[in-house]
Amino acid sequence: MTDGTIAGLLDEAARQRPNAPFLLGEDGADWTVADVARLSTAGAHWLAEVGVRPGMTVAWQLPAHPPAAVLMLALARAGVTQAPVLHLLRRREVAAAVEVGGADLLIVDETTRAEAPDGIPVLELPADFLAELAHRPNSESPFPAPTAHDPHWIYFTSGSTGLPKGVRHTDSTLLVAAAGYVAHLGLGDHPDDVGTLAFPIAHIGGIIYLTSMLIGGFPAVLVPKVDAATIADVLARRRVTISGSSPAFYQILLAAQLASGRDDPLIPTLRMLIGGGAPCPPELHEKIRKHLRVPVLHAYGMTEAPLTCVSKATDTDEQQIHSCGLPIPGARVRIAHSGEIELCGTNVTPGYVDAVQWAQTTTPDGWFRTGDCGYLRPDGRIVITGRIKDxxxxxxxxxxxxxxxxxxxxxxxxxxxxxxxxxxxxxxxxxxxxxxxxxxxxxxxxxxxxxxxxxxxxxxxxxxxxxxxxxxxxxxxxxxxxxxxxxxxxxxxxxxxx
CATH class of the missing domain: 3.30.300.30 (ANL, C-terminal domain)
Structure with a gap:
């Protein structure tokens, strides 16, 4: 990473392995690392032409398709704050997010334009966005170089009142999480590794997965909408080795395997499932090992502190099944007397958009109170026992x-x-x-x-x-x-x- 930024990481990867596959479409359309680096730079020019200026806050609401990935990386070059909004949110929820984030502009596509609220300028991506960018001449970004430690990202998480909290992040906090994820899981260690981005790309895991692909040197299939009836076929056809998302996604693959009545795996190339977002019970681990014949390497984190603890590929079966792994480098975990998990470290947000909200969720010595209950095992791995509010x-x-x-x-x-x-x-x-x-x-x-x-x-x-x-x-x-x-x-x- 030449300058510790996401744009710098992409450009470095494009220099080192320009022809390596990077973004894979469900339909067979593929883009190399060099393709994406060039498209994202062209995307920065497009942003400048439509009126985006450094210092603005740009919200966007798009599904997990290649244009969304390119737009995200283009915005990472633009010296703006970007505020991704989950593509499944409805107009009222989108309105709350853009208000909390203080967005100056909302970018949508044909699938999300109906949810755009009143009161904010809305820009719709061209249907042929990537083709349009591909025909532009290759040139330097028109924006000043981004910085690693300024909070250029806002992600949204629900508060106890149901109103979203705006969670700030920097390129640095996101890259710490991505590097720890790659190191613990061994992503890209196999020369034929192919991953999947089968969850909302506007979730904080979207940019972390994209940067993990750059760090680990592996491509991934982008899945805009998971269809339970066809997803196993998509993964098998694309020879996916690494998949996952949340336990709900694991359940979809398990159900497909059981419904097939086959003894041999539906996805023969699959070597592990990875993810987080919710607890993965031991019984689900066991069923997946039995029927899909792969381990689940689950992680623990949240929007405020992504991928704080991650299972290791080298962990024992018992450690993978009964814990959420070890803290990644730079992350620190402690358990309060109440049993609540508290976090600090270089992957933790520098704060909420609302400073008062942040003060209410941190301890006097600066640790983030997660609202989760759990304990640390003697081997240093974390076990989550539930949410305090649940x-x-x-x-x-x-x-x-x-x-x-x-x-x-x-x-x-x-x-x-x-x-x-x-x-x-x-x-x-x-x-x-x-x-x-x-x-x-x-x-x-x-x-x-x-x-x-x-x-x-x-x-x-x-x-x-x-x-x-x-x-x-x-x-x-x-x-x-x-x-x-x-x-x-x-x-x-x-x-x-x-």
Whole structure:
């Protein structure tokens, strides 16, 4: 990295391996590292022509396709602050994000233009954006060189009130996370490695994955929309070796494998699944190892501190299954007396857009309070036990939904489950298990669930008092179960004797 910036990293990679594949489209269209470096520079000229100036804040809302990747890298050359917005957000949510980020301009494409709010200038990418850039003469960027330590990135994360928080990042904090990710996982160690970017590119993981590809020297397939019916075929056709996203994505690949009825893997080149965003229960690890025949190397982080802990490719099976890995170089982790995980380090945000919000989430000595509960094992690896705010308080007792979910995933009639708390006059909250219906077997009953947890030795106070079976879970833009939405939608179910 010549200057410690993302633009510098891209240019250095283009000099060292210009013909190496980099961005791979689902349809077979490919771009080399040199192609992307040249297109992003041409993109910087296009930005200048449409009125973008250094110092502006430019929001954009695009799916995970090659034009979005090129635009992101072009903005990284432009001396502006860019504020990526998840492409699944609706107009009201987009409006809140651009307001919090103080955006001067919103860039969309034909898939997101309907969600553009009033009150902000909107620019739509040309349908042939990359072709237009490819025909431009090769020249230097018209903008001053970017800097590594100024906060030129704003990402959005939900607050306790539901309003987004604007999380600032620098090229340096993002590259620290990417370098640690590559080192722990050994990305690019295999000469034929091919990855996937199968999650919203506007998530903080988007730029970290792109820069990980540059650091590790491997290409990736960009998947704008994950289709459960075809994604395994796409990965097999593209000879993908590294895939992943969130546990919801792991579940999609697992379901495809089971539905195929085949003993041999649907994706024969796959060597590991990687990701984060939500806990990956041991039972899911085990099922993937059994049926997909690959390990899951899960990570722990958040928008404020991406990829703080990452499993290592060299970890034992036990370490990979029962932890979220070790802190990456530059990241520090400690556990408060309350059990809350606190973080600091060179991958941590320099703060929120709202300085008051940041002060409220940091300790007097400057550590970030995550809101997650967990502990550090003797071998230095971290175990996440749940979110403080997700705890179910039943008759004054704190109950962790994650613990119950992990137990229930071992039941032969349960493929996927979410546990939520529902208001109850007598108990304060009651425990409700929401099971996703499976085409492979009949529905489980509440009596069967309670008897199973009894045999597993789980105290009766933690047994679900209500069971609801659904065809699909409501998901966030990152593929997590939207538990608040799920709880609001539940209106029926049956109780078991107390």
């Amino acid at each position: 705890l179910i308080i039943r008759k004054g007792e704190n109950i962790s939904p994650d613990e119950i979910e992990n137990e229930l995933l071992a039941h032969p009639l349960i493929d996927d489950v979410a546990v939520v708390g529902l208001p109850d006059e007598e108990r304060g909250e009651l425990v409700c298990a929401v099971v996703k219906r499976s085409p492979a077997h009949r529905d489980v009953t509440l009596d069967e669930i309670c008897a199973f947890l009894d045999r597993r030795g789980l105290m009766k106070q933690k047994w679900p008092e209500r069971l609801v079976v659904v065809d699909e879970f409501p998901l966030t833009g990152l593929g997590k179960v939207a538990k608040k939405v799920l709880a609001e939608k539940i209106s029926g179910g049956t109780g078991c004797p107390s």
